[in-house]
Structures are given as structure tokens and as C-alpha cells.
Amino acid sequence: MSSIIEPNSFDPQAAKDQIKKLESIPLKSLEQNEELAHLYVSSAVDTLEKGGELKAVILLFDKAEDVLLKTLKQGEDDEIRRFLGNVYLNRAVAYNDYDELEDAVKSYGAAIDVLKPLDEKADGEAKYDLAGIRLNRGTIYHELGDYEKAKADLDESFLAFRAVEKIANDIDTRYYMARVSVAQGGLMRDMDEPQDKVVDAYNRAMRLFVELIDVGQTEHERELANTLLDRCIAVYDDYKEREFGSEQERLTKYGDVLVDVGRAVEILERVAEGGGTEERFDLFTAITTQGAMLLDIEKFEDAYNFFNRAVNEFADFADSSSPLAVNHYAGALENRGFCETNIGKFDEALVDINKAIALRQTLQSPKFGLDDDAKGLFAAGQATAYANLANVYAAQGDKETARKSCRQGLDLLKSLNDDSGEFSEIAKMFEEMLKQWEK
Numbered sequence: 001m002s003s004i005i006e007p008n009s010f011d012p013q014a015a016k017d018q019i020k021k022l023e024s025i026p027l028k029s030l031e032q033n034e035e036l037a038h039l040y041v042s043s044a045v046d047t048l049e050k051g052g053e054l055k056a057v058i059l060l061f062d063k064a065e066d067v068l069l070k071t072l073k074q075g076e077d078d079e080i081r082r083f084l085g086n087v088y089l090n091r092a093v094a095y096n097d098y099d100e101l102e103d104a105v106k107s108y109g110a111a112i113d114v115l116k117p118l119d120e121k122a123d124g125e126a127k128y129d130l131a132g133i134r135l136n137r138g139t140i141y142h143e144l145g146d147y148e149k150a151k152a153d154l155d156e157s158f159l160a161f162r163a164v165e166k167i168a169n170d171i172d173t174r175y176y177m178a179r180v181s182v183a184q185g186g187l188m189r190d191m192d193e194p195q196d197k198v199v200d201a202y203n204r205a206m207r208l209f210v211e212l213i214d215v216g217q218t219e220h221e222r223e224l225a226n227t228l229l230d231r232c233i234a235v236y237d238d239y240k241e242r243e244f245g246s247e248q249e250r251l252t253k254y255g256d257v258l259v260d261v262g263r264a265v266e267i268l269e270r271v272a273e274g275g276g277t278e279e280r281f282d283l284f285t286a287i288t289t290q291g292a293m294l295l296d297i298e299k300f301e302d303a304y305n306f307f308n309r310a311v312n313e314f315a316d317f318a319d320s321s322s323p324l325a326v327n328h329y330a331g332a333l334e335n336r337g338f339c340e341t342n343i344g345k346f347d348e349a350l351v352d353i354n355k356a357i358a359l360r361q362t363l364q365s366p367k368f369g370l371d372d373d374a375k376g377l378f379a380a381g382q383a384t385a386y387a388n389l390a391n392v393y394a395a396q397g398d399k400e401t402a403r404k405s406c407r408q409g410l411d412l413l414k415s416l417n418d419d420s421g422e423f424s425e426i427a428k429m430f431e432e433m434l435k436q437w438e439k
Contacts, residue, residue: 040064108137131160181205202231225267304339330359
């Protein structure tokens with residue numbers, strides 16, 4: 001399932017000259033129209049890959065659309081229809097790459113409409129493409145918060161891929177079935193569906209990834225590990241909301257989840273050995289997930305060991321150009337500091353938490369180019385670090401400095417734009433802390 005038509009030995013100037021020549025022909029043949037449309041699309045792809053302006057990219061796709069629509073009006077042609085559907089698909093991918101999600105949804109919709117007649121003719125290629133388009137559109141609907149439309153698209157996508165797989169027994173189709181299953185699992189979590197449904201979706205994805213790995217496609221090990229980690233987090237979050245019969249039962253359930261997280265870490269360690277920054281970041285995330293789970297069950301020494309590994313092994317993330325990597329690394333520092341507070345290493349805790357605050361402060365700098373919403377989220381994280389800093393001072397008996405740190409966090413929260421009211425809940429925590437230390 002191709003998202004973008006790759007230009008082969010593409011020469012932009014030669015394409016521009018040929019486009020000009022073809023555009024000057026008043027009555028073009030079918031072959032000339034097809035060539036012109038291909039040149040528009042290849043030029044759009046080339047512009048996109050070189051980081052050109054979205055407006056220029058879309059204009060070229062729109063010109064290709066206009067040529068192909070006129071050609072279709074001259075007589076129904078399945079291959080022209082297929083080509084037009086591909087243009088809409090590519091245009092949607094371009095919009096998505098530039099975070100113009102609403103426009104991407106519209107273009108995916110146009111692709112579905114134009115390819116439907118081919119699907120109704122039992123055209124397997126069209127069914128395959130439509131399944132992929134619905135996967136992409138469903139993922140965007142999820143991101144936009146339209147869960148019902150996301151669910152409808154993802155469900156249709158999975159059924160279509162399964163129908164194609166039964167006919168062709170195609171390995172690539174099984175891969176996309178796995179991807180749809182992962183997307184369904186994430187969506188069901190956000191829709192607060194029962195845990196067993198979420199777990200079933202992730203388990204189905206994992207079985208499919210294992211099948212692919214078993215036939216030699218080891219490149220899917222990373223996706224297998226991340227899906228296992230997603231399943232662990234879903235189960236873990238469900239346990240946090242449950243009432244258990246005893247503390248021992250609770251610890252046993254958490255222990256089972258931690259064993260599975262450890263399996264994900266083992267796979268990601270192997271993947272990271274031959275991988276790059278993204279693979280290392282996955283491993284970093286898995287290790288800090290282990291630490292966070294251990295924190296929740298108050299195994300501070302064990303949690304400290306995981307956060308200590310994350311901080312020491314991935315120190316380069318502190319200087320990353322990725323705001324997400326910097327923020328996650330700051331979180332690892334802060335959590336190591338929290339562990340140190342609880343095991344009596346107060347000096348070390350102060351160093352770690354202050355480093356976390358300083359790192360999150362750097363995320364406000366122009367070099368990251370973040371919008372106000374992103375800056376607000378990272379600033380809220382910085383504010384909660386002040387709360388942890390205050391806790392260190394309080395544990396040392398220095399209530400005066402604890403109040404000062406707490407006030408810094410509260411003032412920072414109050415300075416943020418908070419239309420959702422999310423930060424006000426955190427602010428209440430700070431106010432309760434201040435009351436406690438004023439006694």
C-alpha cells in the first residue's frame with residue numbers, strides 16, 4: 001500500500017519543461033493527459049520531499065486531479081479512476097505531514113469515494129487500498145477526538161484487510177491487520193472500553209507480528225515490543241482503578257505486568273543495538289515505564305535502579321533537538337529524585353530535581369519552536385517538579401524553603417493559559433501542600 005509515488009530519477013527542470021509543453025496543447029490525447037497528471041504528481045512528491053511549501057504541493061495535486069476528472073468525464077476507465085484515487089491519497093498524506101488534519105480527512109474521503117466503484121467490482125487492489133486509507137483516516141479521527149468515526153473506519157479497515165488476506169494469504173496484509181489492531185487497542189483505551197477488549201486487540205496484533213517474525217521479518221520485533229508495552233500499560237491502568245481483595249493480590253497482579261514489561265525491554269535492548277535514536281528512545285521509554293510502575297507500588301529502591309539506568313545510559317537525550325526526548329529525560333531525572341527522597345538521599349534528590357526543572361525550562365526557548373499549548377504542557381511538568389523539590393525540603397525539615405518552592409510551582413501554573421481547567425486541579429494540590437506546611 002503506497003502512500004507517495006516515488007519519482008524515479010526525477011529531474012525537476014525537465015518535468016517543468018514537459019508540463020509547460022503539454023499544457024500548451026489544446027486538445028490532448030488520453031496518453032498526454034495521463035503523462036501530464038503523472039508529471040504533476042511526481043513534481044508534488046519532489047517538492048514535498050525537499051520540504052517545499054504545502055501550498056505548492058497541493059496546487060500540483062489539484063492540477064493532477066483536474067486533469068484526471070476531465071479524462072473520466074470522457075469515458076469510464078478503471079485505471080484512470082485508480083490513478084485519481086492515488087492522487088487523493090497522496091494529497092491526504094501531504095496534508096497529514098503538515099498537520100493539516102481536517103484537510104487530510106477530506107482528501108482521504110475523496111479517495112474512498114472514487115475507489116468505491118472499483119471495490120464493488122471485487123477489485124482486490126482497490127479493496128486493499130481502501131483498507132489502508134481507512135486505517136489512515138481512522139487514526140486521524142482518533143487524534144481529532146472523533147472516536148465514533150475512528151472506530152467505524154478502523155473496524156472497516158480490519159475487515160477489509162482480513163478479506164484480502166483470506167484470498168491472497170499475503171504477508172503484507174497481515175502486517176496491516178496488526179497495525180489496525182494496535183490502533184484499535186489505543187482507541188478502545190481512550191473510549192474506556194472494558195479491559196478485556198483492549199487486551200484482545202493488542203494480543204491479536206502481537207500474534208500477527210510474531211507470525212511475521214517467524215517467517216524472517218525480524219524488523220517487526222520493535223513493533224511487537226511496543227505493542228506488548230502498550231498492553232502492559234493498559235492492564236496496569238486498569239489495575240490502578242480496581243479494588244483488590246488483599247494487598248498481596250494487588251502486588252501479584254502488578255508483578256505479572258512487570259514481568260511482561262521486562263520482556264518488552266529485552267526485545268527493545270536487542271533492537272536498539274543495531275538501531276538509531278528512535279529505537280533507543282523506545283528502550284528508554286520502556287525502562288522508565290518499569291520505574292514508574294515500581295514507584296506506584298512504593299518499591300523505591302527497585303524503581304531507583306531503573307531510573308538510574310535511564311538517566312545514565314541515555315544522558316545524550318538531555319541535549320536532544322527533540323522536545324519530547326528532553327521532556328522525557330527530565331521526567332526520568334525527576335523520578336530518580338523522587339526515589340532518592342524516599343530512600344533518604346536528599347542531596348542527590350535536590351540535584352536531580354533541579355536539573356529536571358532547568359531542562360524543562362529550556363523547552364520554552366525559541367530553538368524548539370513550540371506553540372503555546374505545547375509550552376504550557378511542558379511548563380506544567382516543570383511546575384510539578386517544584387512540588388517534588390518542595391517535598392525534599394520538607395523531608396529535611398526545612399518548611400520555609402519547601403513553601404518557597406511550592407509557591408514557585410503554583411505561580412507558574414497560574415501564569416499558564418488553562419482553558420480546559422486541567423492545570424487548576426494541579427494547582428489545588430499545591431494549595432493543599434502550602435496549607436500543610438503553614439501549620
